Amino acid sequence: xxxxxxxxxxxxxxxxxxxxxxxxxxxxxxxTSFLQQLASIAVANVCDLFRxxxxxxxxxxxxxxxxxxxxxxxxxxxxxxxxxxxDLVLSKRCSExxxxxxxxxxxxxxxxxxxxxxxxxxxxPKGMYDIGLPSHKSLFQLIVERLIKLKKLASSxxxxxxxxxxxxxxxMTSPINHxxxxxxxxxxxxxxxxxxNVVFFMQGMLPCFTPEGKFIMETPSKVAMAxxxxxxxxxxxxxxxxxxxxxxxGVKYLHVFSIDNALAKPADPIFLGFxxxxxxxxxxKSTWKSHAHEKVGxxxxxxxxxxxxxxxxxxxxMAERTDDATGRLVFGAGNICNHFYTMEFLRDKVLPQMxxxxxxxxxxxxxxxxxxxxxxxxxxxxxxKLETFIFDVFPLVEQQRFAVWEVQRSEEFAPVKNAxxxxxxxxxxxxxxxxxxxxxxxxxxxAQISPDGDxxxxxxxxxxxxxxxSYAGEDLEHYSGQTxxxxxxxxPPA
Numbered sequence: 001x002x003x004x005x006x007x008x009x010x011x012x013x014x015x016x017x018x019x020x021x022x023x024x025x026x027x028x029x030x031x032t033s034f035l036q037q038l039a040s041i042a043v044a045n046v047c048d049l050f051r052x053x054x055x056x057x058x059x060x061x062x063x064x065x066x067x068x069x070x071x072x073x074x075x076x077x078x079x080x081x082x083x084x085x086x087d088l089v090l091s092k093r094c095s096e097x098x099x100x101x102x103x104x105x106x107x108x109x110x111x112x113x114x115x116x117x118x119x120x121x122x123x124x125p126k127g128m129y130d131i132g133l134p135s136h137k138s139l140f141q142l143i144v145e146r147l148i149k150l151k152k153l154a155s156s157x158x159x160x161x162x163x164x165x166x167x168x169x170x171x172m173t174s175p176i177n178h179x180x181x182x183x184x185x186x187x188x189x190x191x192x193x194x195x196x197n198v199v200f201f202m203q204g205m206l207p208c209f210t211p212e213g214k215f216i217m218e219t220p221s222k223v224a225m226a227x228x229x230x231x232x233x234x235x236x237x238x239x240x241x242x243x244x245x246x247x248x249x250g251v252k253y254l255h256v257f258s259i260d261n262a263l264a265k266p267a268d269p270i271f272l273g274f275x276x277x278x279x280x281x282x283x284x285k286s287t288w289k290s291h292a293h294e295k296v297g298x299x300x301x302x303x304x305x306x307x308x309x310x311x312x313x314x315x316x317x318m319a320e321r322t323d324d325a326t327g328r329l330v331f332g333a334g335n336i337c338n339h340f341y342t343m344e345f346l347r348d349k350v351l352p353q354m355x356x357x358x359x360x361x362x363x364x365x366x367x368x369x370x371x372x373x374x375x376x377x378x379x380x381x382x383x384x385k386l387e388t389f390i391f392d393v394f395p396l397v398e399q400q401r402f403a404v405w406e407v408q409r410s411e412e413f414a415p416v417k418n419a420x421x422x423x424x425x426x427x428x429x430x431x432x433x434x435x436x437x438x439x440x441x442x443x444x445x446x447a448q449i450s451p452d453g454d455x456x457x458x459x460x461x462x463x464x465x466x467x468x469x470s471y472a473g474e475d476l477e478h479y480s481g482q483t484x485x486x487x488x489x490x491x492p493p494a
Contacts, residue, residue: 002039004031014043015213022220022368030221037223041207049206050213053358053386074309074318075301076330077404083274084406091270096157097277098269102150103158105166106252109266111143112230112337112390113181113259114174114203120427121419125177127259128184131416131427133434133464134489139259139416140184144169144191144198145467147266153471154269167267168249169193170242172233174203201240204232208365209384216383217368219375224365224383230337231357231388234350243346251343256390258337262430263414263437265472271405275340280403281349282306282394283340286333287409292320297391299333299404305395306402308335333404335391336413340403349396357392361385411437435463439486441473446480466491 002010004023011017019038026034083090101107117126127140137145147169155165173181182200185191190198208216208224218224228235233256237243246254253272257264265271268285275283284299284306297308311319314331321330341350365383369376394402407413414430421428439449442465469492470476479490 002035004035007035007038011038011043014047016043016047016215019215019217019223021217026221034221041223046207047213049355049358049386050209050384052355053360054213054384073302074314075304077299077301077306077333077399077402078330079399081278081280081400081402082333082404082406083278085270085408085411086406090274094273094277095270097273098267098271099154099157099273101253101272101276102154102167102267102269103160103165105250107267107272108168108170108246108249108251108254109143109147110170110172110233110254110256111259111264111266112233112256113140113171114177114227114230115260116177119417119419125173125181125184126416127171127181129416129427131262131434132420132431132462134462134487135464135466138184139262140181141188141191142262142467143259143264143266144193146471148191148193149467149469149471150267150269153474166197166249168197168199168246168251169266170199170201170246172203172236173200174227175205178202199242199245201236201242203230204228204236204239206386208363209386210382211384216365218366219368224367226363226365226385227387228358229387230390231392233390234346234388234393235354237346238351243343246343254341254343254346256339256341260416261336261338261413262416262434263412264338265412271338271340271407274405275403278403279401280340280397281342281345281401282397283403283405284308284333284391284394285336285338285340285405285407285412287336287407287413288332289329289334290409292329294334296334298331299335299394300331301399302395304399306397306399307394308389308391333406337390339390345397350393353393353396354388357388358386359388359392361387431462435461435487438463438465438488438490441465441470441476442479442484444473445476447476448483450483450485461487463487464489468492 008020011019085091113127115126117124117129120129122129128138130136130138147167151165151167152162155162185198205225206228208226210216216224255267255272271285286299289296295311297310300307300309318331322328323330362381363383363385364378364381366375366377410433414433415425416427416430417425420426442449463486469490
C-alpha cells in the first residue's frame with residue numbers, strides 16, 4: 001500500500017487534496033482503511049472521466065434540445081438480422097449452430113448478479129433467493145442446473161464427453177454481495193458444476209462528485225462511492241482478469257443476462273446460433289412489447305446505429321406505429337437485458353471506447369456534515385454519480401453486424417423484482433410462469449395434466465420440471481401417454 005505522503009501528492013495533483021481534511025483526527029485503524037481506499041482509486045483517471053462525462057453530457061443535452069425524436073433520427077430496427085422464435089425452421093438450424101459452438105468450447109455465460117434482494121424482503125444477494133418452487137432452488141441454482149443440462153446436450157451434439165465440453169460460467173457481483181455469493185456457491189459445492197467452471201468478479205465502484213468535481217466525503221475516513229452501472233461490466237471484465245480468463249479458455253462468444261429473470265436460458269443455443277449465423281458482433285434478445293405504451297426500452301436505430309430507445313424518447317405516434325404487413329408494433333423489440341458479444345468486439349471496440357460511454361447522474365448522496373459531525377442524507381440532489389448502461393455499446397456496432405432475436409415472453413421472461421404479493425414481476429408471477437411452462441412442455445411431449453394439476457398457481461399448486469431433466473422442453477418423450485397429477489416436481493431418474 002502507498003504511504004500517506006505519496007497519496008497526498010497524488011491527490012493534491014488531482015485537486016482532490018481535501019479528502020485529507022480529517023486525517024489527523026482519525027485513529028490508527030481508520031487511517032489504515034482510509035489509505036487503502038484512496039490507494040484503490042485511480043484518482044487522475046477518475047477525474048479525467050468526470051471532466052469528459054460532464055462535457056459529453058452537456059453537449060448531448062444541447063443536441064437533444066435542438067432536435068426532435070422523429071423518423072429522421074430514430075428508425076425501427078428491421079431486416080434480415082431480426083429473427084423470431086416463431087420461425088421453427090430457423091430456430092432448429094440456429095440451435096444446431098449454437099450447440100456446436102458450445103460443444104467446441106467457444107461459449108461462456110455471464111450473469112449480472114450484483115443486486116441485493118431488498119425489494120423482495122430478502123437480506124442477501126438476489127441470486128440466493130428462493131421464489132417458492134417445489135424444489136426450493138435459488139435463482140443461482142436454476143441457472144447452474146440449466147448449464148449442466150446444456151453441456152450434456154452440447155457434448156452429445158459434437159460427440160464429446162461431458163467432461164471434455166467447456167462452458168464456463170462468470171458471475172458479476174458487487175462489493176456488497178461478493179463474499180456472500182462466493183460463500184453460497186462454496187457451501188453448495190457449486191451445485192455440481194465444478195469450482196473450476198465458475199468465476200466470480202466484482203462490478204466497479206467510482207467516487208461520487210460534487211457538481212464542481214470534488215470527491216464527496218461520506219465520513220471523515222471514507223470517500224463516497226457508487227456502482228458504475230451495469231455497463232461497468234466491460235471495464236470490470238478487463239480489470240478483474242475475467243476477460244483474460246475467457247481468452248485463455250478459448251471463448252469466442254459471450255452470453256450476458258440478468259439474475260432477476262427466473263426463466264433466463266443461459267448460453268441459449270438458439271440465440272447464440274442466430275448471432276453466429278448472422279456474423280453479428282453484438283446481439284440483443286427481445287420480447288415484443290405487450291402494448292404500444294408499455295414502459296420498456298426498445299431496440300431501434302439512431303442515426304443508422306443500433307441503440308436502445310427509452311419509452312419516453314419516442315412520440316405517441318411512433319409508439320403506436322404498426323407494420324402494414326404484420327400489424328405488429330414497429331418499435332416493439334423490448335429490451336430485457338439479454339445480450340450476445342464476440343470477444344473481438346469487446347476487446348477491439350468496447351474497451352478502447354469506455355471512457356466515452358459514461359453518463360452524469362444527479363443523485364442524493366450522503367455526505368459528512370462538519371457542523372453536525374455526522375453523515376447527512378440530503379433531501380435534494382447534491383452530487384454526481386458516473387454510470388454507464390450495458391446497452392451503451394450498441395452504437396459501436398454497424399447495423400449489419402447487430403442481431404435481434406425475438407423470444408416468447410411466457411417462455412423466457414419472468415422478472416423477479418417486486419415483493420411477494422405484487423401483481424407483476426414478483427416471485428408469485430415468476431412461479432406461475434414456470435408452472436405454466438412446465439405443463440406446456442409435458443403436453444407438447446404427449447402427456448396429460450390431471451384436472452387437479454390445472455388449478456391456480458399458488459405455492460401449494462406450483463409445478464416444476466428440473467433443469468437437470470430438460471433445458472427447454474426436450475427429453476420428455478417418456479411422459480407421452482401418461483397423466484401427470486399436479487402439483488408436480490419432475491427430476492431425472494436416479
